[in-house]
Amino acid sequence: MSDQVTHFIGGVPVAEGAMFATHDPVTGQPVRRVHEADRAIVDRAVAAARAALPGWAALPVAERAAWMRRLADAIEERFEELVAAEIADTGKSITQTRTLDIPRGAANFRSFAEIAAQRPESAFHLRDVLSYTVRRPLGVVAVIVPWNLPFLLATWKIGPSLVAGNTIVVKPSEHTPGSVAVLAEIAASVGLPPGVLNVVHGFGGGSTGQFLVEHPGVDAVTFTGESRTGSTIMKSVADRVKPVSFELGGKNAGLVFADADLDAAVEGSVRSVFTNGGQVCLCTERLYVERSVFEEFTARLAERAGRLKFGRPADEDTTMMPMISAEHRDKVLSYYELAKDEGAEVRAGGGVPRFGDDRDGGYYVEPTVLTGLPRDSRVNREEIFGPVCHITPFDTEAEAVELANDSEYGLAATVWTSSLNRAHRVAGSLEAGLVWVNTWYLRDLRTPFGGVKLSGIGREGGTHSLDFYSEPTTITIKLEPGHD
Ligand SMILES: NC(=O)c1ccc[n+]([C@@H]2O[C@H](COP(=O)([O-])OP(=O)(O)OC[C@H]3O[C@@H](n4cnc5c(N)ncnc54)[C@H](O)[C@@H]3O)[C@@H](O)[C@H]2O)c1
Ligand SMILES: O=C/C=C/C=C(\O)C(=O)O
Numbered sequence: 001m002s003d004q005v006t007h008f009i010g011g012v013p014v015a016e017g018a019m020f021a022t023h024d025p026v027t028g029q030p031v032r033r034v035h036e037a038d039r040a041i042v043d044r045a046v047a048a049a050r051a052a053l054p055g056w057a058a059l060p061v062a063e064r065a066a067w068m069r070r071l072a073d074a075i076e077e078r079f080e081e082l083v084a085a086e087i088a089d090t091g092k093s094i095t096q097t098r099t100l101d102i103p104r105g106a107a108n109f110r111s112f113a114e115i116a117a118q119r120p121e122s123a124f125h126l127r128d129v130l131s132y133t134v135r136r137p138l139g140v141v142a143v144i145v146p147w148n149l150p151f152l153l154a155t156w157k158i159g160p161s162l163v164a165g166n167t168i169v170v171k172p173s174e175h176t177p178g179s180v181a182v183l184a185e186i187a188a189s190v191g192l193p194p195g196v197l198n199v200v201h202g203f204g205g206g207s208t209g210q211f212l213v214e215h216p217g218v219d220a221v222t223f224t225g226e227s228r229t230g231s232t233i234m235k236s237v238a239d240r241v242k243p244v245s246f247e248l249g250g251k252n253a254g255l256v257f258a259d260a261d262l263d264a265a266v267e268g269s270v271r272s273v274f275t276n277g278g279q280v281c282l283c284t285e286r287l288y289v290e291r292s293v294f295e296e297f298t299a300r301l302a303e304r305a306g307r308l309k310f311g312r313p314a315d316e317d318t319t320m321m322p323m324i325s326a327e328h329r330d331k332v333l334s335y336y337e338l339a340k341d342e343g344a345e346v347r348a349g350g351g352v353p354r355f356g357d358d359r360d361g362g363y364y365v366e367p368t369v370l371t372g373l374p375r376d377s378r379v380n381r382e383e384i385f386g387p388v389c390h391i392t393p394f395d396t397e398a399e400a401v402e403l404a405n406d407s408e409y410g411l412a413a414t415v416w417t418s419s420l421n422r423a424h425r426v427a428g429s430l431e432a433g434l435v436w437v438n439t440w441y442l443r444d445l446r447t448p449f450g451g452v453k454l455s456g457i458g459r460e461g462g463t464h465s466l467d468f469y470s471e472p473t474t475i476t477i478k479l480e481p482g483h484d
Pocket of ligand 1: 144145146147148153171172173174202203204205206208209210213224225226227229230232233246247248249250280281383385411451455456
């Protein structure tokens, strides 16, 4: 793709609106020039989606599923181009981008094609009454997504919303427009009917995102991002009572019991704390470790944090990536300073790496392991969204569960134990939408995905997505025996 990013409306590129720049997180240098959609451009995108709605919604689901498979095939054909676009915007390592971000994009289309095409209809027959349900699409759906897993999270919502018969307007993050812009080109190249998938670029509040969610022609909003933004969007759609599906922030706990395989717990926690620079909503930021293994676990995690490799994205052994922006790096660093002010012991990291090359202009921070803070410290309560965790010792299982649940958030939790009883008991007691046992971020796309408390509203995944992206109408018929 070119370095200039345009909107995609009604099946064609639209190069209109003021321009803004994105920056390469590896060097801080400008990388793309992007058009910002004002109200008039958003209006055209919504109108294009509305015009395409009757035709798209009337297609048999098998035909929409076939379109999803064509998109997945085309993603695989342009795989390396998508990998390059994602890396240019985020500074992710090529190894992660090739194994997680882009393959999940294709899988998101394929799996929802399968699930939608195989979904049985439901009917209930009781003596002389027959009730059944028909599902209709919501209409025009606004898809608003963040910068941390740009392609994965956009396609996670685009696939099911389209296969359910909606037409959509997508707004990627202002930091990461590239891979969804390639998806728009792909949609045009496979001949997806114009207006079914539209993309507008721009910022959030006071800009494209807000114009889109408030637009009277938008029937529902699906959003992934910060809890505070979710709350703002909810207020702005309250008057029209639009359905919302929100995947929001987390302050996820990891529980390490003394009976765990400690090697697996350490390596698993390296993944769960530092993957994607800690910039995954599911990342662990609070670790609770049984006191008898606390010192060993902490020393080993700190040692592993110090060995993560700040390479270039193109180096296959790179394991640490930069923060998305200078602003976000400064936010993460402010928590490193706050931790020190609050009295933390810094067991690894705590600062900014120095390279002596152009990466010194990038947005890197050191992977950081902290101990010694009270549960009410801000570092233990607020989502940082960086490569950092705080580790607290515990003495009993009940205490560990109580500490883990002491959060305003409830997205994901991880439990490390070799006891089957304990695994089930603890997993069932955690206030989280997702609990992983002896693993982290192992996904089955059919399962419900989402959070409790400040971490979200609703669940997506499998039939849960299809339920959100459609409305049931229940039809009840009184059957008169013996009559025509
Ligand atoms: N639960 C999940 O599945 C999940 C997944 C990824 C990220 N997240 C969360 O996302 C956050 C990081 O992403 P971010 O910084 O891009 O989030 P963000 O909330 O700042 O922005 C997300 C998107 O919303 C848009 N936006 C912002 N204000 C808006 C408004 N008033 N109206 C409409 N749109 C608006 C932005 O432009 C962007 O496209 C973290 O809190 C993280 O935990 C959650
Ligand atoms: O940053 C948050 C990650 C969310 C992941 C998913 O939505 C997914 O794997 O489907």
